[in-house]
Amino acid sequence: MLIASDLAVSAALANGAVPVIQDLNFSLAPGRVLGLVGESGAGKSMIGRAVAQLLPSGFSVTRGELLFDGQDLVRMPLDKRRELLGREIAFVPQEPLSGLNPVLTVGRQIDEHLARLAVGDARTRRARALVMLDAVHLPRGAELLGKYPHQLSGGMCQRVLIAMAFASRPKLLVADEPTTALDVTIQARIVQLIAEMQRHDGTSVIFITHDLRLAAQICDDILVLYAGRPAERGPARRVFSQPAHPYTRCLQLSNPAMSGPRRGLYALPERMPGLSALKTIQGCLFAPRCPSAVGACARALPPFTEVDDGHIAACIRITATAEISVPAPAAANAPKTGTPLLAVEGLSKTFRTARGFFRHDVVAAVRGVSFTLHENEFVGIVGESGSGKSTLARMLCGLDAPSQGTIVIAGRDVSDGSSRSNAHRRAHVQMVFQDPQSALNPRRRVASIVTQALEATGKVDWEERLARAKALLSEIGMPPEAAQRFPAQLSGGQRQRVNIARALCVAPNILVADEIVSGLDVSVQAQLLDLLMWLRRARAFSMLFISHDLSVVRYLCDRVLVMYRGEVVESGPTIQVFATPRHPYTRALLAAMPPDDLSAAWPPQSLEIEAAPLAGKAVEADA
Amino acid sequence: MIATVFPLVGRRLLASVLILLIVSALLFFVLHVLPVDPAAMSLPPSATIAEIEAMRREMGLDLPLPRQYLIWLSQVLQGDFGSSIHFRRDVLGLVGSALPATIELALLSMIVATVLGIFGGLMLFHVRGSRMEPIVDFGSILLLSIPEFLWSLFFILIFGVALQWLPFTGRLDPDLRLPQGTGFLLVDALVAGRFDIFWSAMRHMVLPCFALGIAFSPTIMRVLRSSLLDVYQEDYIHLARLRGLSEWRILRRHALKNAILPTLSLMGVQFGFLFGGTLLVEVIFSYPGLGNLMVDAVRNADLPIIQAVGLAYCAVVLVINTVVDSLYLVLNPKLRIR
Incomplete structure (x- = not known):
């Protein structure tokens, strides 16, 4: 082929x-399916x-x-190849949301493709489009045809694109990281769908992925x-x-x-x-x-x-x-018991979304969340996009005001949002943002970025800041020369290190890390996880680690909270929760992860989970 | 579509009323700072000081300024803009005949600017990365740096005086009479079935419209080019290629529709400037529009006309902005209410 x-x-x-x-x-x-890894x-x-x-x-x-x-x-020649493209050779892209033209309805885009494939008149094409959407398990096809891409979720867009790719029963499908931008449960179903279509049409597939x-x-x-x-x-x-x-x-x-005991990571x-x-x-x-x-x-x-x-x-x-192996990870400082460093009680956040002139909808992003974080403890928060993880993190850092509930940090209730509370909070809690590219000011040098917290006090001169920056850089494993560079001169992994150093500058007790290793290559991810483990021993701090990647949470965190539609549906020691999940949603999340064991059939045939979209902005439960 | 646009138009109308009030107050108070005495001007030079004082009292000029403003405003709201001191005619009538002429000029110029801008933008985009790029780029910057009054003068010299192809004064040939109607000459001529008038009016419009249109087109070209460049980085363009669509179809169906949105909002802003730009061009071509009326009024310190024309400019720009924003809303599905 x-x-x-x-x-x-x-x-x-x-x-x-x-x-x-x-x-x-x-x-x-x-x-056949060939994986490029x-x-x-x-x-x-x-x-x-x-x-x-x-x-x-x-x-x-x-x-x-x-x-x-x-x-x-x-x-x-170009014309001949163009004849093959979209007909004999089809493609499924990495970013489903940007793969569809935002100003054309889904129906128009499918119709354009079918028209090129010379499928009958407009009515035949519409009927065919409905059949196609049905084949990729998208319900209410007629309604969907009139929608614009931004009204659909990523998983739905990817289904539309897969439907288009298979419209001509191609001989070859090139799928370039088709599930990387999607949640795990959606990933499992998209993979399942591609396999189903591929078997049905006898298509050969090139499956490009970073996930071995x-x-x-x-x-x-x-x-x-x-x-x-x-x-x-x-x-x-x-x-x-x-x-x-x-x-x-x-x-x-x-x-x-x-699965199995927690083993060390090989950090290339x-x-x-x-x-x-x-x-x-x-x-x-x-x-x-x-x-x-x-x-x-x-x-x-x-x-x-x-x-x-x-x-x-x-x-x-x-x-x-075969002899390459990794040592077991060094034992981390055990979490202290006693009074928790952070205690969250009944925390809720509702957003009002405008709807017409006078009306509005109330959307609950976080609903009655309670948990504690002890000194030296790493707690993971897992859940899909829209489950309220990031809103929770923003409230803890004071970026969003809670609608209800209390946040007690080191013995002081900071939920009133007064300036003294905020000062207290800032001294104890720092946040590491997901995307270092946008979290680091591109016009500032690394030294200035990592010591921004000192700049805010106004009492520290530049000499001292530079010295502090160099100390921080050596702590996160970067050379002191990096202090004079701009973020654009660093690699993705280095940028994320700087991002972490920035949060560590004021020596906070609590670090809130929002998806800080997603989107990085596994070797860089392993380097960063190593760094966090090392810092945990050297610095003695607590961390709330938000991630959609269960394996990373399993490696790093003592305890885990599973969030679903704004609520914590399950919590407990990580190993235990992952080994014997109780809530159906936790079970679904775990089942959606490709396992190490190749003997079990994956993806499981019945994945009975609904996606958890943040209502309001998206009434778009994935099929 | 109406449901989408209605709230915007509603909000805009409210804001427009407020803006017009502020502009009217500004116009009124600023103009009263001028050392001009309307009472003295409306009497013959031989009038005595007592007669002038009597006139002042009669015109209400002895009242405190805010009082005067309120009186003027209430009259304006009733449609009475007063009468011109210089022309001794009703201001509303003067502005009413000049405004359509200027709107006609501005709209046609905008069409010229849009057509040239879109073609130029496509050309700039087409030559990207080629050896022609610096040349075409230089050309567009050259266009950008020549103002509309220079184009006017070039055109008069070349097409009016040297080649004598086109007329360059007024709105019509002298032997033709203005038809009655809306004041929009092209519309009136067509309604009356007078194609000779339509043809003559068109010939008179060519030079001023091209002078204005060419001066305003380069910005449109450059914005369209850069938004096309942005759009071509998008995944859906790449994917359209992978689906085997031809480049022409990708441009027409996928890229242009997305790239036109930033261009459109720029054109809204541009139209405001263009409407102001008609003033110089009207004076150069002796075109009987708002600009010429304004210049005459300023020269004669004709306060009622200056006030009315100022408000007219403001109102037109507000209307245009609302129309462009509504259009933007209609064309961009992301902003539509579901």
């Missing part, structure tokens, strides 16, 4: 062409774009061919990429259970486990070489970060070795891979 032979893509940089993809070989049989910058998406020959400007295929049904996509566990569950074969070069390729189950390449093994170990040092660095590396591209690298690795590009039937790896020390 699709055969890549010796494919290479190069980018024209100022100092010459740099290979972005090289030595790419694979063949995808009809009806790797971290950002590995070249996964570039392969997807190479299939459509819609590479970014300056990038071009320099060698090899990409055969689709025996025709070379690379050297095919997910790929192992749903793909037939896996191709692991590192810096644009295949590291390992083989049957999915085998690659997952007996990885031959050290990078695959490290990826696996850098992800926290969902540094990061993947960028475009400009690629040229300077002589031997194996992974060698600088590889735990089992020897001198010979740095001298020549490793050849592909066949480990088993159809399982190959580009490594000269395959036998050493």
Whole structure:
């Protein structure tokens, strides 16, 4: 169906062409699913774009061919390839919400696609659209056709896009991280849907993902990429259970486990070489970060070795891979008992949304939440988007005023919102925001950002702030020179470190962290989780860790609160809650996570959960 | 659609009343600071001081200023703007015949500016990244830096004087008479079936409209270009390509509709400036609109006219802004009430 032979893509940089993809070989049989796995910058998406020959400007295929049904996509004239796109080859994007045109109704967009596929007249096309929506399990199709994309949830948009992709019964589907932007329960159902459609039409699928566990569950074969070069390729189950390449093994170990005892994480040092660095590396591209690298690795590009039937790896020390392991995590300071540092009682937040001239709706984002946080304790809050996690965090930090309830921090009720309460709160609670890109002022240097809390006091001079900034930077594992840089000069992981350092500046007792590792690569995530564990020992502070990723919460937190539609539906020690969940919602969340164990069928056939949208803004319970 | 626009128009109307009141007060009080005595001006130069005093009392000029304002305001609300000191005619009639002329000029200029702006914007977008880009870019900046009165003078010199293709004074050929009706010449001529008048009026409009339109088009071009560039970064454009749509169809169906929204809100602001810009152009082309009336009134310190024209400018700009905002609401589904 699709055969890549010796494919290479190069980018024209100022100092010459740099290979972005090289030595790419694979063949995808009809009806099979190939997983492309790797971290950002590995070249996964570039392969997807190479299939459509819609590479970014300056990038071009320099060698090899990409055969689709025996025709070379690379050297095919534009018109001919355009004929194939959307008809024989379909795509499902990463960001469903931005994948649909905001000013056209869903119906118009489906109709446009069907018209291109030359499906009858307008009435036939409408009937066909309704059938399509039904096939992707979207109810009330007729109503949906008249809606605009912003009126739908991400999961619904993705279903619409999947319906469009399968409209022509394509031979090949390229799904580029189709579930990354979605909640876990939705992810499970979207994956299920793609599998269902794919089986029905006998479509071959290229499934691009950063999640090795997910790929192992749903793909037939896996191709692991590192810096644009295949590291390992083989049957999915085998690659997952007996990885031959050290990078695959490290990826696996850098992800926290969902079952068994709490094990340490493998935090790969540094990061993947960028475009400009690629040229300077002589031997194996992974060698600088590889735990089992020897001198010979740095001298020549490793050849592909066949480990088993159809399982190959580009490594000269395959036998050493199985030995890579991580030590058990150092014991953390045990949480203190006694009077809690933070006690929240009956906390609620309602929003009023305008509706016409005089009327308004009242929407409860958080409803009667009570919990405590002890000294030295890490508490996780999990739930899907719209469950009220972030609103809760904002109230704790004083960014939103509670509608009801009390917040007692270190013995003082701060819910009255007076300026003295706020000063007390600021001394004890600091927040780390989700997106360091927008949380750090791009016009300020790192030193100024991390010591902003001191600037607010007005009593500390610049010399002292600079010294403090350097001390903080060394604490979070960054060189002192970084103090003079701007956020744009840092990598994503470094930015998140700076973001954490900023919160630590006033030595708060409580850190409120809102999804601070989501959207980062697993190796960077492991580095940050390590940092948090280390800080926990060194600094002795408490943390409320909000995340939709259950495995991270399981690794990091002593206790967990499960939130659903603004309420805490279950709480308790993390290991216990995850091992024996009581509330159906907790069970559903856990079932939606791809498990480590490949023998169980996943995704489960019956996922009886409704999404938990924040009512009001979105009356859009996903199908 | 009506349900969407109605609350906006309602709010705007309330705000407009307030704005008009403030502007009227400003106009009234500021103009009274001028060393002008309407009483003396409305009498022959031979009048005695006593006669002038009597006139002042009769006109109410001895009353305190706020009182005078309230009297003027109540008369204005009844539709009585007073009579012109210089022309000795009813102000409402003068403004009523000049306002349609200016609106006609401004609307046609806006059409010219929009057509040129959209074509120019598409061209600027089309040549992006090519060797033509700096040249076209330079051209648009050149257009941007020439003001409307310079265009007017160029056009008069080239098309009026040198080539003698088009007339450049007034609204009609001298042998034609203005038809009765709304005051919108083009509309009246069509209603009366007088195509000769329509043709003559159009010929008179060409130069002033292009002078104004060309001067205002480059901003539209540049905003359209940059919003098109933004839109082409969006995922749905990429996905449309992956669905095999042609570039032309992507531009027409997907990109332009999104890129036009920022351009539209700019055009609303632009129209306000353009309406003010008619003043100079009207004077240059001796076009009998609000601008010329205003200049005459200022020259003669004709307070009632200045007040009325000032209010008329303000009202027109408010109306245009409301229309553009309503249009924005209709075109942007995200702002619509579900």
